[in-house]
Every structure is written in C-alpha cells, then in structure tokens.
Amino acid sequence: MRNKYSIFSLFKNALSYHENWQRAWKDPAPKKEYDAVIVGGGGHGLATAYYLAKKHNMQNIAVVEKGWIGGGNTGRNTTIIRSNYLWDASAGLYDHALKIWEGLSQELNYNVMFSQRGVMNLAHNLQDVRDLKRRTHANRLNGIDAVYLNTEEVKKFCPIINTSQDIRYPVLGGTLQRRAGTARHDAVAWGYARGADEMGVDIIQNCEVKSIKRSGDTVEGIETTKGFIKTKKIGVVAAGHSSVVANMAGLKLPLESKPLQALVSEPVKPIIDTVVMSNAVHAYVSQSDKGELVIGAGTDDYISYSQKGSHQIVEGTLNAILELYPIFSRMRMLRQWGGIVDICPDASPILSKTSIKGLYFNCGWGTGGFKATPGSGDLFAHTIANDEPHKLNAAFNLNRFVSGDLVDEHGAAAVAH
Amino acid sequence: MFLINCPYCGERDQQEFKAGGEAHIERPKQPTELSDDEWAEYLFMRKNIKGVQFERWNHAHGCRKWFNMARDTSNDEIKAIYKIGEKPPTQ
Numbered sequence: 001m002r003n004k005y006s007i008f009s010l011f012k013n014a015l016s017y018h019e020n021w022q023r024a025w026k027d028p029a030p031k032k033e034y035d036a037v038i039v040g041g042g043g044h045g046l047a048t049a050y051y052l053a054k055k056h057n058m059q060n061i062a063v064v065e066k067g068w069i070g071g072g073n074t075g076r077n078t079t080i081i082r083s084n085y086l087w088d089a090s091a092g093l094y095d096h097a098l099k100i101w102e103g104l105s106q107e108l109n110y111n112v113m114f115s116q117r118g119v120m121n122l123a124h125n126l127q128d129v130r131d132l133k134r135r136t137h138a139n140r141l142n143g144i145d146a147v148y149l150n151t152e153e154v155k156k157f158c159p160i161i162n163t164s165q166d167i168r169y170p171v172l173g174g175t176l177q178r179r180a181g182t183a184r185h186d187a188v189a190w191g192y193a194r195g196a197d198e199m200g201v202d203i204i205q206n207c208e209v210k211s212i213k214r215s216g217d218t219v220e221g222i223e224t225t226k227g228f229i230k231t232k233k234i235g236v237v238a239a240g241h242s243s244v245v246a247n248m249a250g251l252k253l254p255l256e257s258k259p260l261q262a263l264v265s266e267p268v269k270p271i272i273d274t275v276v277m278s279n280a281v282h283a284y285v286s287q288s289d290k291g292e293l294v295i296g297a298g299t300d301d302y303i304s305y306s307q308k309g310s311h312q313i314v315e316g317t318l319n320a321i322l323e324l325y326p327i328f329s330r331m332r333m334l335r336q337w338g339g340i341v342d343i344c345p346d347a348s349p350i351l352s353k354t355s356i357k358g359l360y361f362n363c364g365w366g367t368g369g370f371k372a373t374p375g376s377g378d379l380f381a382h383t384i385a386n387d388e389p390h391k392l393n394a395a396f397n398l399n400r401f402v403s404g405d406l407v408d409e410h411g412a413a414a415v416a417h
Numbered sequence: 418m419f420l421i422n423c424p425y426c427g428e429r430d431q432q433e434f435k436a437g438g439e440a441h442i443e444r445p446k447q448p449t450e451l452s453d454d455e456w457a458e459y460l461f462m463r464k465n466i467k468g469v470q471f472e473r474w475n476h477a478h479g480c481r482k483w484f485n486m487a488r489d490t491s492n493d494e495i496k497a498i499y500k501i502g503e504k505p506p507t508q
Contacts (some may be wrong), residue, residue, distance in 0.1 A: 234449040243465035254461035256438065257490075305467045305491050312432045345461050415464035 002198045005109050024190060025197035030226050032205050034062045034133055037222060037386060039209050039245060043185070044362055046192035046367065048201070048378020048384070053199035056385035059337035061201050061357030064224055066208035073239050075338035077370040078296040080275050080286065082119040082180035083233030083381050084139050084146050089395035089407050090348060091142035097375025097390050098179060104260040105375055112183045113289065117182035117274045119148070122155060122324075124169040124280040132175045140176070140412035148239070149174045157251045160327050167323050167410035182275060182286055188373055212249040212359070219249070219358040237358045240305065240340025242363035249356055253363065254401045255342045258299045259309035262334040262365050267291030271327070276383050293331065295321060299341065301366060309338045313414025336362035341366050346400075351380050351393040360384050361398065419493055424479045424500055436474035439463050440485045441489045441505065467491050 002010055003022050013021055036052060038045045041063045052058040063069075083094035094254065107112050123129045134149065139146035154174045155163045163171045193203055204226065211223040214235065221230040238245045239250055240257045248410055250282060262412050277284035284296045297317035300309045314336060322329055344350060344364035349372070351362050362380045379393040422428045445451050445459055464470070470490050475483050487497040487506055497506045 025471065051469045103483075240468070243463070247464075252458075252459075252462040252464065254463065256463055257465055257466050300436075302488075303438070303465060303472065303490050306493050308493075311430060342465075347463050385453055401461040406455075 003193070005111075022039060022196040027201050028204065029060060029201045030064070030202065030224070030229050030414075031206065033221075033230040034060055035229045035231070035400055036061040036200070038232040038235045038237060039222070039228055040072075041069040041070050041203060041205065042237065043192065043373040044187050044222075044237060044239075044365070044380070045350045045374050046070075046189055046196055047375075048198070048235055048237060048362065048380045049201045050196040050202075050380045051381035052385060054071065055200050056381055059200035062229065063196070063201060063203045064207040064209060064222070064229070065203070065205050066225075068191050068205050069203060070098070070186055072368065073341065074185055074189045074373075074390065076262065076337060077184045077185055078284065078286070078294050079185045079288075079370060080119060080180075080277070080296075080368075081114070081274075081371040082176065082177050082182065082185055083144055083371070084119070084135065084177045085409060086135050086138050087407055087409065088142060089194040090409055091139065091374060092142055092381070092392045093396065094372055095142070095144050096379070097372045099375035100378060101183065101290070103177075104183075104188075104191070105155075108189060108191040108195050110194060112187045112191055113172045114181065114183040116181040117286075118157075118176055118178045119277060120154065120174050120176045122154065122161075122276065122278040122280075123172045124278065128280055129172050132173065133266055134258045136175050145177055145179050147176050147178075149176055158272065158276055160272060160325055162277065162324055165203045169278075169320070169323070171324070171366065177242050181349075181369070184289075185370060187240045188370075189254055192377070203270060209248070211356060212245070214249065214356060216399055217356055219356060231358075233358045233360070233384055235362065235380060237362045237380070239363065239365070239369070240342050242342050242361065246294070246361065249354075249359055251354060251356065252351070252357075253361070253398075254345055255364055256303050257305060257340050257342050258302065258336045259304050259306065260299045260337040260341045261297040261309040261314055261336060261338045263295050263297065263314060263333050264288070264375065265293040265295070265328075265331045266334050268293070268331070276324075278320065278324065281324070283317050283320035283324060285321060285325070291329065292334065299343070305340055307338045307340055343367070346406035347410045349376070349390065351376065351383060351396045352398040353383065353389070354398060419495065421474065421486070421495065422498055423476045423479060423482075423485050424498055425463045425482050426476060429476070429479060433476060433478040434477045435477040437475055437483065439465075442473040469496055473501075
C-alpha cells in the first residue's frame with residue numbers, strides 16, 4: 001500500500017531529511033504474459049494504463065517505455081491546457097480532458113499543479129477576428145467557456161502586451177478561456193505512473209519494442225529488448241514514433257513526424273499571469289512557477305526524428321514575441337529543445353482500433369497533445385477494454401481518412417501547425 | 418538546420434528550401450476508378466520513415482525548382498540529391 005502524500009507526510013519526512021520517501025513506482029522485470037500492453041510511457045500511455053486498471057478492472061497490464069517515463073514529449077511540451085476547439089467532436093474530446101484536469105490532483109493524490117490562469121488567443125487581422133468570434137460562439141454552444149475581448153480588454157487582461165496599432169501585426173482582439181491554464185508536465189507522468197503502479201500495473205522502462213508478432217489478423221505479443229511479451233491487446237501511444245511501431249505490424253498511418261521546438265528564459269519575478277497564444281505570428285508564452293518564460297515555437301516542415309529543429313524557427317518566434325512584449329527585449333534564453341510530433345493531415349488525433357485485432361493506436365496529437373492527457377487516457381482505455389470507441393472518441397477513428405469525415409482543426413484549433 | 422546542395426544552384430542554407438514530403442507517390446492514372454481505400458492511401462497514408470527516406474524539396478527562395486533527396490531522418494544527414502524524374506539511388 002502506498003503512503004498518502006499530505007502535509008503530515010511532508011512534515012514526517014522532513015524530520016529524516018527527506019531520505020526515506022517511499023518509491024513512487026516499482027521497477028519490475030516484464031512478466032511472460034499480460035492482458036494488455038501499452039507501448040509508450042508518456043503521459044497518455046500512463047494515463048491509459050491508469051484508467052484501464054481503475055475503471056476497467058484490468059490490473060494485469062504493462063507499460064513498456066524505450067527510455068524513461070515522461071522523457072519524451074510529456075517532458076518537452078509547453079504545458080498549455082485548453083479546450084476551445086471549433087468542431088463539436090474536438091470540443092467534446094478536449095473538454096472531457098479539461099474536466100478531468102480540474103480534479104486530477106485530488107484523484108491521483110499527486111499535485112499536478114493545475115493552474116486555471118486562463119488562455120488568451122490573439123487576433124491580428126480581420127480574418128482572425130472573424131474566426132475567433134466564430135470560435136467563441138461555437139465553444140459556448142458546446143458548453144465551453146469563451147469570451148471575445150477587444151483590444152482594450154486584451155490590454156487590461158495582460159498589461160505587458162504591446163497593443164499599439166502601428167506594429168507589423170497589431171492586436172485587434174482576442175478570445176479568453178478562463179478555465180484553461182497550465183499544469184506541471186512531469187508531475188502528470190509521475191502521478192499517473194504512481195497511481196497505475198499502485199493498482200498493479202507494471203511500468204517497464206528501458207524496454208524498446210522491436211517487433212509485433214501477429215498470427216493472421218490478430219496480435220500475439222511484442223518482441224522487446226527485454227524479451228518476448230505475450231498479450232492479446234496492444235495499445236500504441238508512441239507519439240512521434242507511432243509510424244515506426246505501426247510499420248512493425250505492417251500498417252501505414254496518415255502521419256508525418258516533425259520537430260517542434262520550445263524554449264525557456266532565465267527565471268524572473270512574476271510578469272505574466274496567464275497564457276497568451278498568437279496563431280498568426282506563431283508565438284505563445286506563459287510563465288512557469290519557477291519564473292521562467294515558457295515559449296513555444298513552431299514545427300519545421302520536413303520529416304525528422306532527430307529531436308532538433310531549425311534555428312530560423314526559433315528566431316521567427318522570438319521576433320514575434322519581442323514585438324508583442326517589448327519588455328522581454330533584454331531577457332536571456334536559458335534552454336531550447338525539440339520534440340518529435342506526429343501530425344495528422346487534419347490536425348486531429350487518432351484514438352482508434354485498427355484492421356488488426358487487438359492492436360489500437362492513440363497518436364496524431366501533433367503539437368497539442370499535453371492538454372488532452374487525462375481525457376485521452378480515459379477514452380483510449382475505454383476503447384481497448386471494450387474493443388470499441390467511447391462516443392467521445394468515435395469521430396477520431398482511423399477510418400475517417402477513408403470515409404472523408406475529417407475533423408479539420410487546422411487553424412481552427414487556434415494555433416498554427 | 419542544414420545545408421542543401423540544390424542541383425541547379427549549388428549549396429544553400431536550408432532556410433531557402435521548402436520540404437515537400439515523401440517522394441515517388443504516383444498520381445493515380447485513372448482517378449475515376451479508384452476506391453475510397455485507394456484514395457486514402459494516395460492522399461493520406463505515409464511511410465514516415467525513421468531512417469533513409471526519399472523526399473521532395475523545393476528551392477522556394479531560389480530557383481523555385483523541385484528536386485528529390487535521400488535523407489536520413491534520424492539524424493538529418495543528406496545521402497543523395499537527384500532530379501525529378503530520376504530513379505532513387507539504390508545505395
């Protein structure tokens with residue numbers, strides 16, 4: 001039984017100089033067989049395992065991770081959480097996640113530092129204004145909080161924004177989702193890992209999948225760097241490497257993997273107490289609890305698995321940041337990094353069964369998967385346990401690329417991809 | 418960021434180029450006879466290879482010509498550059 005984290009446990013452990021904290025999760029060797037195996041120990045994979053164990057009573061399962069948990073895109077994103085998507089299917093999916101976020105720290109007994117500081121999306125031209133107004137209406141019809149702000153209201157909400165109308169891309173207005181915000185990304189992975197582990201899920205790190213064994217159209221197991229694991233159900237949550245895993249099963253996915261970059265500044269005192277995103281100039285910024293500005297840049301246009309992007313992408317983002325926030329002109333950037341994001345042609349994810357029985361894919365989250373972590377895990381667990389999708393992720397099936405029922409969130413998702 | 422040796426202009430900064438995705442995807446000869454599955458395959462499904470991949474590039478801020486490239490996507494190393502219409506290198 002896990003010790004509960006509380007103010008008392010903190011006090012008790014302080015007395016022994018924090019040297020006797022219990023391990024948050026075990027480090028087991030893989031068993032010969034599991035009821036289900038999740039490939040990929042990022043936030044989405046761990047959440048999937050957690051909800052499989054918790055809601056679907058599947059405790060004999062494993063998460064295999066080629067590196068360490070949360071070492072991929074879960075630890076590389078800019079931690080923004082929002083649900084102000086245009087289309088009904090997306091609104092349902094992302095708001096389902098947002099609702100889980102609101103109680104996640106209590107549920108996991110792990111402080112994921114979810115902070116509903118609001119997300120503001122800026123409009124810089126007439127088309128932006130029209131699109132963002134349309135999106136606020138669509139959001140409100142779907143029960144998602146959204147307001148449209150004019151230039152003065154934008155300035156009032158975030159005073160450091162340069163709202164002068166003589167800049168290259170003047171701020172004409174913006175939308176605000178107050179329930180949106182940020183969370184501590186590593187804590188999400190650790191919290192789900194701890195929760196899943198407590199219910200008996202084996203989290204196996206440094207275990208890379210080498211091949212998927214099938215007999216006919218049914219999966220039989222996976223060959224890994226730690227040996228063969230027999231299983232009837234495989235849920236692949238491998239983000240940028242989804243196509244690589246799909247290839248092992250002889251499947252092709254409608255994905256392209258591209259580098260996406262982010263950077264943080266030196267830590268400073270509180271200066272921006274919300275998240276501001278701009279689609280048109282591709283710059284978004286928030287401030288971490290440590291005081292660093294967290295800045296998201298764009299993707300490169302070429303396919304790459306190298307986890308590094310081009311310099312001009314970062315430069316373009318910083319140009320935009322400086323024009324919108326002249327106060328940042330003397331800030332120094334501390335770190336810059338890249339992650340590999342798997343982008344779908346319609347910029348919406350895939351949470352789906354496949355043509356192979358027992359093989360499920362959760363991928364295609366592109367540049368915006370972090371916000372969906374709890375909802376994605378919950379719905380993917382449902383899909384795996386019942387061998388059919390939940391109504392909230394039914395639209396995000398693989399077959400939509402054949403039927404043409406795309407969920408086109410390019411641009412409409414409020415951020416350029 | 419890397420340098421690309423345009424077959425028409427010589428070595429230039431990657432910033433001048435636009436990536437055009439997977440190469441050698443042939444446009445269906447008889448589009449009217451294609452099934453939905455075949456359309457999906459042509460339009461959307463991609464190999465998205467980790468390793469050496471054949472892809473199209475366009476010298477957008479230069480000669481504006483298209484050409485092909487064999488590039489290792491795991492480390493961005495360019496293995497070969499060849500013109501449109503030429504067969505991909507075998508090694």
